[in-house]
Amino acid sequence: MAEAAPQESAPDSTAAPDDPLIEALRGLLGERLSTARAVREHHGDDLSFHAMAAPDAVAFAQTTEEVAAIMKFCAEHSRPVVPFGAGTSLEGQIQAPEGGVCIDLSGMQQVLEVNQADLDCRVQAGVTRKALNHHLRDTGLFFPIDPGADASLGGMAATSASGTNAVRYGTMRENVMGLTVVLADGRIIRTGGRSRKSSAGYDLTRLFVGSEGTLGIITEVQLRLYGIPEAMTAGVCSFETLAGAVDAVILTIQSGIPVARIELLDEHQVDAVNRYAKLDLPLKPTLFYEFHGTETWASEQAELAGEIAEGFGGANFQWATKQEDRNKLWQARHDVWFANLALKPGAKGWATDVCVPISRLAECILETRKDIDETGVLAPIVGHVGDGNFHLSFILDPNAPEELEKAEAVNERMVMRALSMGGTCTGEHGVGSSKKKFLQAEHGEAVSVMRQLKLALDPQNLMNPGKILTV
Amino acid sequence: MAEAAPQESAPDSTAAPDDPLIEALRGLLGERLSTARAVREHHGDDLSFHAMAAPDAVAFAQTTEEVAAIMKFCAEHSRPVVPFGAGTSLEGQIQAPEGGVCIDLSGMQQVLEVNQADLDCRVQAGVTRKALNHHLRDTGLFFPIDPGADASLGGMAATSASGTNAVRYGTMRENVMGLTVVLADGRIIRTGGRSRKSSAGYDLTRLFVGSEGTLGIITEVQLRLYGIPEAMTAGVCSFETLAGAVDAVILTIQSGIPVARIELLDEHQVDAVNRYAKLDLPLKPTLFYEFHGTETWASEQAELAGEIAEGFGGANFQWATKQEDRNKLWQARHDVWFANLALKPGAKGWATDVCVPISRLAECILETRKDIDETGVLAPIVGHVGDGNFHLSFILDPNAPEELEKAEAVNERMVMRALSMGGTCTGEHGVGSSKKKFLQAEHGEAVSVMRQLKLALDPQNLMNPGKILTV
Numbered sequence: 001m002a003e004a005a006p007q008e009s010a011p012d013s014t015a016a017p018d019d020p021l022i023e024a025l026r027g028l029l030g031e032r033l034s035t036a037r038a039v040r041e042h043h044g045d046d047l048s049f050h051a052m053a054a055p056d057a058v059a060f061a062q063t064t065e066e067v068a069a070i071m072k073f074c075a076e077h078s079r080p081v082v083p084f085g086a087g088t089s090l091e092g093q094i095q096a097p098e099g100g101v102c103i104d105l106s107g108m109q110q111v112l113e114v115n116q117a118d119l120d121c122r123v124q125a126g127v128t129r130k131a132l133n134h135h136l137r138d139t140g141l142f143f144p145i146d147p148g149a150d151a152s153l154g155g156m157a158a159t160s161a162s163g164t165n166a167v168r169y170g171t172m173r174e175n176v177m178g179l180t181v182v183l184a185d186g187r188i189i190r191t192g193g194r195s196r197k198s199s200a201g202y203d204l205t206r207l208f209v210g211s212e213g214t215l216g217i218i219t220e221v222q223l224r225l226y227g228i229p230e231a232m233t234a235g236v237c238s239f240e241t242l243a244g245a246v247d248a249v250i251l252t253i254q255s256g257i258p259v260a261r262i263e264l265l266d267e268h269q270v271d272a273v274n275r276y277a278k279l280d281l282p283l284k285p286t287l288f289y290e291f292h293g294t295e296t297w298a299s300e301q302a303e304l305a306g307e308i309a310e311g312f313g314g315a316n317f318q319w320a321t322k323q324e325d326r327n328k329l330w331q332a333r334h335d336v337w338f339a340n341l342a343l344k345p346g347a348k349g350w351a352t353d354v355c356v357p358i359s360r361l362a363e364c365i366l367e368t369r370k371d372i373d374e375t376g377v378l379a380p381i382v383g384h385v386g387d388g389n390f391h392l393s394f395i396l397d398p399n400a401p402e403e404l405e406k407a408e409a410v411n412e413r414m415v416m417r418a419l420s421m422g423g424t425c426t427g428e429h430g431v432g433s434s435k436k437k438f439l440q441a442e443h444g445e446a447v448s449v450m451r452q453l454k455l456a457l458d459p460q461n462l463m464n465p466g467k468i469l470t471v
Numbered sequence: 472m473a474e475a476a477p478q479e480s481a482p483d484s485t486a487a488p489d490d491p492l493i494e495a496l497r498g499l500l501g502e503r504l505s506t507a508r509a510v511r512e513h514h515g516d517d518l519s520f521h522a523m524a525a526p527d528a529v530a531f532a533q534t535t536e537e538v539a540a541i542m543k544f545c546a547e548h549s550r551p552v553v554p555f556g557a558g559t560s561l562e563g564q565i566q567a568p569e570g571g572v573c574i575d576l577s578g579m580q581q582v583l584e585v586n587q588a589d590l591d592c593r594v595q596a597g598v599t600r601k602a603l604n605h606h607l608r609d610t611g612l613f614f615p616i617d618p619g620a621d622a623s624l625g626g627m628a629a630t631s632a633s634g635t636n637a638v639r640y641g642t643m644r645e646n647v648m649g650l651t652v653v654l655a656d657g658r659i660i661r662t663g664g665r666s667r668k669s670s671a672g673y674d675l676t677r678l679f680v681g682s683e684g685t686l687g688i689i690t691e692v693q694l695r696l697y698g699i700p701e702a703m704t705a706g707v708c709s710f711e712t713l714a715g716a717v718d719a720v721i722l723t724i725q726s727g728i729p730v731a732r733i734e735l736l737d738e739h740q741v742d743a744v745n746r747y748a749k750l751d752l753p754l755k756p757t758l759f760y761e762f763h764g765t766e767t768w769a770s771e772q773a774e775l776a777g778e779i780a781e782g783f784g785g786a787n788f789q790w791a792t793k794q795e796d797r798n799k800l801w802q803a804r805h806d807v808w809f810a811n812l813a814l815k816p817g818a819k820g821w822a823t824d825v826c827v828p829i830s831r832l833a834e835c836i837l838e839t840r841k842d843i844d845e846t847g848v849l850a851p852i853v854g855h856v857g858d859g860n861f862h863l864s865f866i867l868d869p870n871a872p873e874e875l876e877k878a879e880a881v882n883e884r885m886v887m888r889a890l891s892m893g894g895t896c897t898g899e900h901g902v903g904s905s906k907k908k909f910l911q912a913e914h915g916e917a918v919s920v921m922r923q924l925k926l927a928l929d930p931q932n933l934m935n936p937g938k939i940l941t942v
Contacts, residue, residue, distance in 0.1 A: 117721050117830035118859075140725075160670040171668050173677075174645055189917040195826040196858040197642050198895035199631040199681050200902055201910055201939055202921045206644075206677040210670050227727045250588050254611075256698040256764075258729070293727075294775070297768050304765070355666040359588035387667040388589075424669035431671055439672055446660040449928065450673045456927035457920065468672055 021077040022057055025101065028069055032060040032107075043082075043102040047149065048090040049350035049396065049404070050434065055082055055096035060104045064180055064188055064219040067103060071217065072186035074101055080465050083213040085155030086128060088147075090351050091432030093159060093212050097466050103217060105154055111135045112220065119225045120177060120194060125154025125218050132223075141225040144169040147428065148334055154218045159430040160210030164333070167253075167386030168260040168292065169226065171428065176209050180220035184458040192222060207453070212430055213464035215457050229292035232260070233302045234326040237314040238284040242266065242369075244312040245285045246362035249385045251308050253358065257301050261290040262386040263333055266369065269340075269380035276339030277332035282316060287385070288333050290326070336382050340393045344378060347395045350404075352411050352434075354418035355389040355427025364421055365390055368414045377406045389427035416441070431468045439469070492548040493528055496572065499540055503531040503578075514553075514573040518620065519561040520821035520867065520875070521905065526553055526567035531575045535651055535659055535690040538574060542688065543657035545572055551936050554684040556626030557599060559618075561822050562903030564630060564683050568937050574688060576625055582606045583691065590696045591648060591665060596625025596689050603694075612696040615640040618899065619805055625689045630901040631681030635804070638724075638857030639731040639763065640697065642899065647680050651691035655929040663693060678924070683901050684935035686928050700763035703731070704773045705797040708785040709755040713737065713840075715783040716756045717833035720856050722779050724829065728772050732761040733857040734804055737840065740811075740851035747810030748803035753787060758856070759804050761797070807853050811864045815849060818866045821875075823882050823905075825889035826860040826898030835892055836861055839885045848877045860898035887912070902939045910940070 025033045034040070035057045044054035056079075061067045074081050080100030087094060096102060108124035111132065115121065116139055123132060130150045132143050147156065147163035155161075157179065162171035169175065178192025181204075192198070192205035208216055239245040242264075249262055265273065265286045274281055287309070291301040306317050320326045332339075341349050356364045365381060372379045372392070383390030392414065394407040415425045415438050425431075425438035440447050447469070454461075454471055461471050496504045505511070506528045515525035527550075532538045545552050551571030558565060567573060579595035582603065586592065587610055594603060601621045603614050618627065618634035626632075628650065633642035640646065649663025652675075663669070663676035679687055710716040713735075720733055736744065736757045745752055758780070762772040777788050791797045803810075812820050827835045836852060843850045843863070854861030863885065865878040886896045886909050896902075896909035911918050918940070925932075925942055932942050 115828065115830065117725070118828040119725065120828070160674075162668055166668060170645075173668075173674065174641075183920070187916055187919070189920055190915065191917055193895055193913070194828045194893035195860075195889075195895045195898065196829070197631075197633055197637060197644075197826055197860060197898050199897045199899050200895045200906070200913055201681075201918070202686075202924060203631075203644065203677045203681055204917055204920060206674045207924075210672075210674055215673075227725050229727055254588070254590065254698050256700055293768075294771060296771055297764075300765060300767055355668055357586065357589040357591070357665045358667070359586065389666075389668060418666075422665035424664055424666045424671045426670045427666065427668050428670050435671070442664070442671055444661065445658055446662055446675055447672070448658070449654070449660055449675060452927045453673060453678075453924060456923045 021073055021079055024073045025057065025059055025070060029059055034058045043084050043087070043094065043104065044096050046087060046089050046092065046094050049348050050092040050095060053095035053097045055102035056099045058102045058104055060107050062107050064182065067182045067217055067219050068186045068188050070101065070103055071182050071184065074462060075185055075460065078460055078462065080462050081217070082464050083158065083217045085126060085152030086150065088149035088151045089155065089159055089432065090429045091426070091434040093430060093432040093467060095433065097433070105219065106152065108219065114139065116141065118194065120222060121225055122220060122222045123153055124220055126152050128152050129156065136225065140228055142228050143223055143225055145172060145175055148337070153221050153223065157209050157218050157221050158212050160428070162428045164261045164263055164384060166384060167262055168258055173206055173209050175224045176205055176221055177224060178222035179205055179208050179218050181208050181216040181218055183216045184460065184463050194222065210430065212432065212467050214454060214468050215463060231293060231295045231298040232326060233291045233298045234320045234329050235289040235302060235317055236281065236286060236329060237289070237309045237317045238282045238286045240284065240313040242285040242366060243362040244314065245287050246385065248287065248309045248312040248314055250358055252305050253386055255304065255308070257304055259289060259301070259305065259386060260292040261288065263288040264383040264385040264390070266365070266381040269336060269382050272339040272343050272380050273332050273336060276335055276342050279332055288329065336380070337393065340380050340395050344395050344397070346397070348398050350394040350396060350407060351391055351429065353389060353391045353427050353429050354414055354423055354425060355387060356418050356421045356423030358388040360421040360423070361385060361388050361390070364417055367417060368392070371410055371413055375406050375410050377403060377410060379407070379410070387427065388423070433466055436468065436470060492544055492550055495544045496528065496530055496541060500530055505529045514555050514558070514565065514575065515567050517558060517560050517563065517565050520819050521563040521566060524566035524568045526573035527570045529573045529575055531578050533578050535653065538653045538688055538690050539657045539659050541572065541574055542653050542655065545933060546656055546931065549931055549933065551933050552688070553935050554629065554688045556597060556623030557621065559620035559622045560626065560630055560903065561900045562897070562905040564901060564903040564938060566904065568904070576690065577623060579690065585610065587612065589665065591693060592696055593691060593693045594624055595691055597623050599623050600627065607696065611699055613699050614694055614696055616643055616646055619808070624692050624694065628680050628689050628692050629683050631899070633899045635732045635734055635855060637855060638733055639729055644677055644680050646695045647676055647692055648695060649693035650676055650679050650689050652679050652687040652689055654687045655931065655934050665693065681901065683903065683938050685925060685939050686934060702764060702766045702769040703797060704762045704769045705791045705800050706760040706773060706788055707752065707757060707800060708760070708780045708788045709753040709757045711755065711784040713756040713837060714833040715785065716758050717856065719758065719780045719783040719785055721829055723776050724857055726775065726779070728775050730760060730772070730776065730857060731763040732759065734759040735854040735856040735861070737836070737852040740807060740853050743810040743814050743851050744803050744807060747806055747813050750803055759800065807851070808864065811851050811866050815866050815868065817868070819869050821865040821867060821878060822862055822900065824860060824862045824898050824900050825885055825894055825896060826858060827889050827892045827894030829859040831892040831894070832856060832859050832861070835888055835894070838888060839863070842881055842884055846877050846881050848874060848881060850878070850881070858898065859894070904937055907939065907941060
């Protein structure tokens with residue numbers, strides 16, 4: 001649950017001065033073990049609107065073996081462990097409500113291998129998606145998953161991140177080929193492998209993807225890569241109605257047009273973007289498109305999508321094929337978080353997401369919009385509409401707790417609405433501590449199986465306790 | 472391990488006449504519980520070359536609730552359970568070496584829902600892929616995964632099947648959205664859901680996909696569907712060398728050309744196909760292609776792939792755009808199993824597969840071919856080469872046990888070769904009983920995690936015991 005509680009600073013060290021675990025870790029890591037307040041607070045706070053909860057110490061790891069050694073010490077002393085990548089998670093994944101040790105993996109920055117012919121690579125968990133794409137710049141390859149923030153790839157695997165072009169390239173679930181994981185008892189395992197497919201035993205890779213550090217700590221990630229398309233075309237189109245925009249998306253997807261991105265901004269979101277990025281888009285429900293392919297094929301896709309949009313009241317199609325123009329357009333889309341914060345100076349943001357079958361998307365968004373307006377909170381809507389996934393960005397005055405209360409009620413109603421439509425409480429942000437309360441409603445008896453798996457792998461409940469499940 | 476042991480018929484009933492489990496199941500199912508020898512033997516034998524191992528009884532289930540009731544009885548009496556779909560598995564998945572009850576799901580034939588706008592459907596486990604596509608015939612949609620055999624969709628999920636067009640549409644892993652599963656204690660769970668993506672908790676769906684009935688019995692499957700492409704173009708091209716053919720594939724994939732299928736037949740396989748399907752393909756390494764898209768785009772893909780092939784010594788490209796011609800071509804590809812059996816009258820076949828990173832594929836196939844020739848067994852090679860996956864079909868005289876011995880040695884060397892190249896012991900056939908011995912070499916310490924999960928969900932080891940893992 002998001003909490004607006006005024007954040008009292010954590011004491012300089014919460015661990016007892018002679019804490020044997022801290023002593024052991026200091027022996028292992030030297031200056032790469034910190035108990036300084038500022039460091040601990042930074043590691044107990046995320047991008048979103050949750051109360052900071054600092055760990056007792058932060059361990060800056062550099063290798064898988066070091067993570068395993070830290071884990072063994074923590075297991076021996078029965079102390080919780082919280083993994084930390086870039087700190088960009090949104091649902092309370094990195095807070096340490098039970099204290100313990102935060103393992104910061106951001107120093108694990110090596111790209112371990114790039115296999116150009118096989119379109120794959122292996123990276124340490126701390127490499128961010130932008131750093132990887134920079135590393136790949138001369139290969140003709142790229143890693144497409146783009147959740148907006150420059151998250152670490154280990155963190156993206158841990159939360160099953162996705163973002164704008166999941167509609168074409170899939171999510172982390174489809175693009176992680178294998179993992180190196182440190183388990184609760186310090187064992188190191190390698191899951192998956194480099195072949196494109198395998199039926200050899202249980203799919204441990206996808207069990208750890210999205211497990212948010214509750215089953216093990218991801219220290220290395222094997223990823224699929226893609227050839228950079230010869231041509232990219234981007235376009236913007238505004239619609240008379242939100243239902244028209246969504247229906248255009250449904251037909252586009254059904255027609256097999258492989259859109260690389262297709263994003264919906266409601267009129268409130270367009271307004272925020274116009275102000276922030278100095279654009280003059282009509283104040284209407286708007287779709288942002290991007291198409292990848294050969295010159296001919298990207299143009300044909302754009303033309304077909306354009307015809308479909310017209311049939312549903314889409315107008316004023318603006319196309320951008322030059323990289324400069326495309327970048328300007330997509331920068332505006334990527335900046336919605338800051339555009340939204342700028343709507344209300346001094347405000348803090350709280351991002352939440354749900355995902356529904358696409359046939360219910362218009363209905364789900366419209367009812368949610370109505371609820372927002374009637375409740376009287378500020379919350380533009382933006383959506384990865386090709387997947388049926390959309391986000392609310394609540395823009396809240398940190399000094400007005402009633403705003404948070406209203407937002408929480410809107411969020412809860414939105415989640416229950418999504419579930420009643422066959423959807424999920426989170427399409428890409430994960431469960432963290434915020435959405436635990438919805439898991440039973442979504443998965444029913446299956447939650448008991450998740451709990452069995454958790455206890456089998458982490459019987460002491462040391463791995464990021466309090467996240468995803470109550471055990 | 473494949474075994475050529477002469478198959479003695481199982482006695483008419485192996486269960487004691489007053490077996491209380493059989494009595495209980497008969498009370499539940501009446502005539503849908505069989506202990507007849509012929510029925511039991513049919514259910515203990517697969518398409519491949521493994522010794523038949525009959526269960527004590529076969530239960531013909533019609534609903535999830537019935538499967539759960541059967542499972543509860545078996546748990547109460549600590550007796551093994553083996554799920555059975557269409558009986559088309561290849562690695563000893565359906566044999567019942569420890570007896571117990573085979574649950575035949577082939578009567579679970581209902582297509583429960585088709586959601587056209589959302590491109591998804593839900594089926595009972597016994598629906599076969601052809602039956603589903605027949606059901607979909609007026610919707611403009613299709614389910615693409617095609618392992619060759621008309622397998623049940625529950626069985627395809629359980630073995631993580633794929634086949635010729637996985638290179639474009641993915642495997643069962645990417646196309647199963649959710650499952651209904653009966654657990655070892657009779658609990659019924661629903662995993663996944665209808666939204667295109669979710670980060671809500673552990674990915675149970677993909678844990679059960681490929682678990683071959685060892686963690687639970689899949690009774691319903693939620694699947695992704697696709698719009699039937701406007702145009703399909705197929706083509707055949709022969710190459711001077713196998714390395715040339717594979718290099719053409721690598722560049723085609725790297726260029727982002729979304730081939731729907733790209734299959735490699737070595738010259739021995741081409742010979743078998745020519746004889747069986749009365750074709751006159753040159754006796755050379757040959758690629759079969761298929762492209763899906765709009766008219767313009769499918770043609771452009773074919774043209775681009777053709778140019779690439781030419782650069783690697785590909786010649787005699789033959790194109791087929793008419794459905795009739797495409798069908799003839801792909802029928803020949805689909806019939807390789809029978810074409811191979813026809814090479815040696817009275818022979819039995821044993822199909823095995825491995826998968827490697829595509830950059831190692833030519834090397835892996837050539838070394839395997841050399842080994843086959845030196846060892847002196849008959850084994851054409853066919854491959855889903857876009858994925859790096861290829862198959863040997865050993866064609867064996869059932870009365871010459873030395874042939875099987877040689878084949879087993881070739882298979883073992885092939886698997887170890889694939890593993891040394893970063894590959895997997897099976898790309899799509901699964902582990903069953905045959906490939907258990909390779910799991911440790913492939914996954915190392917991770918096998919201990921698989922075992923922990925197995926014991927957490929099935930502490931009595933009742934679910935398809937002896938498959939995938941030794942517990």
